[in-house]
Amino acid sequence: MEFTVGQIAEVLHGAVEGDAALRVDRLAKIEEAQAGAITFLANPKYEPQLYTTGATAVIVSRTLELRQPVTAALIRVEDPYSCFTALLEFYQQSTRTGRRGVEEPSFLGAGSTIGDNHYRGAFSYIGENCIIGQDVLIFPHATIGDRCRIGDGTIIYAGAKIYADTVIGARCVVHAGAVIGSDGFGFAPQPDGSYRPIPQIGNVVLEDNVSVGANATIDCATMGSTIIREGSKVDNLVQIAHNVEVGRHTVIAAQTGISGSTKIGSYCVLAGQTGIAGHLTLADKTTVTAQSGVGKSIKVSGEFLQGSPAFSLRDSLRANAIFRHLPELDRRLTALERNAQTPEKS
Numbered sequence: 001m002e003f004t005v006g007q008i009a010e011v012l013h014g015a016v017e018g019d020a021a022l023r024v025d026r027l028a029k030i031e032e033a034q035a036g037a038i039t040f041l042a043n044p045k046y047e048p049q050l051y052t053t054g055a056t057a058v059i060v061s062r063t064l065e066l067r068q069p070v071t072a073a074l075i076r077v078e079d080p081y082s083c084f085t086a087l088l089e090f091y092q093q094s095t096r097t098g099r100r101g102v103e104e105p106s107f108l109g110a111g112s113t114i115g116d117n118h119y120r121g122a123f124s125y126i127g128e129n130c131i132i133g134q135d136v137l138i139f140p141h142a143t144i145g146d147r148c149r150i151g152d153g154t155i156i157y158a159g160a161k162i163y164a165d166t167v168i169g170a171r172c173v174v175h176a177g178a179v180i181g182s183d184g185f186g187f188a189p190q191p192d193g194s195y196r197p198i199p200q201i202g203n204v205v206l207e208d209n210v211s212v213g214a215n216a217t218i219d220c221a222t223m224g225s226t227i228i229r230e231g232s233k234v235d236n237l238v239q240i241a242h243n244v245e246v247g248r249h250t251v252i253a254a255q256t257g258i259s260g261s262t263k264i265g266s267y268c269v270l271a272g273q274t275g276i277a278g279h280l281t282l283a284d285k286t287t288v289t290a291q292s293g294v295g296k297s298i299k300v301s302g303e304f305l306q307g308s309p310a311f312s313l314r315d316s317l318r319a320n321a322i323f324r325h326l327p328e329l330d331r332r333l334t335a336l337e338r339n340a341q342t343p344e345k346s
Contacts, residue, residue, distance in 0.1 A: 037054075
């Protein structure tokens with residue numbers, strides 16, 4: 001697809017500085033862009049590349065003051081990063097929605113319905129009594145169990161496994177290899193030391209605009225629902241256990257594990273390899289830094305946590321600063337003790 005710089009500026013509510021009639025047909029990083037590409041500048045450290053890029057057009061801030069002449073046409077906007085993200089979304093939507101119809105072999109179970117303008121890839125499986133909305137894309141080898149409900153515009157990528165009774169809202173994305181609705185890790189210890197499985201009879205609910213990364217797993221509830229609220233984003237290789245509730249617009253980075261029955265608030269950030277113990281509550285807007293372990297509930301909104309066990313980021317940074325100086329502090333303490341034990345000469 002090809003657009004003029006002026007057309008793109010109109011969509012982004014931006015102002016063109018340069019030739020609005022120039023045409024672009026692809027998106028690129030500023031350091032790699034060539035003629036015909038559009039890129040953006042949001043981070044000031046990349047500003048030198050604005051003056052050397054081969055891009056035809058660059059999205060920049062309205063307030064950017066040029067230090068040198070530029071050859072590219074500029075589109076000045078309030079937020080270059082958000083505007084370029086909007087272009088990426090438009091491009092992605094345009095390339096994905098080209099797929100329509102049914103590839104064979106594929107299976108649609110008895111009593112199941114699927115809306116107009118959908119795509120079902122080869123070897124995809126849909127169980128019985130499912131209700132699937134319009135504009136849904138189901139890629140090859142995806143499996144959808146019985147009695148599932150999937151909203152309009154949702155994308156299920158290749159090899160994803162959606163267990164029975166799962167509810168997925170509109171405009172969700174479930175990436176390749178993700179497993180939604182597998183049994184929660186529930187086992188009752190027996191007198192002889194063995195473990196008896198506890199039936200997991202609940203389900204998983206993904207509200208609208210939720211994204212689940214590749215090979216992530218979200219377990220069904222023992223009873224009731226494991227719930228991922230509207231707009232939340234789950235990265236690759238994340239484990240969310242049974243009866244967990246994740247609030248709205250929370251982001252969870254790769255290799256994070258959340259134990260059973262924990263409630264994560266809205267607008268939280270869980271960085272990579274975070275571990276959250278079970279039956280806890282994290283208040284809204286809690287941020288947990290990478291490789292931290294949270295073992296107690298956080299009741300105050302807006303806390304930043306670090307460490308294992310995690311505690312206040314400010315206190316953690318101070319503790320780490322002291323920790324780095326421990327060898328020197330140990331030498332000084334040893335010297336003080338030695339001097340204290342040495343009798344003074346009369």
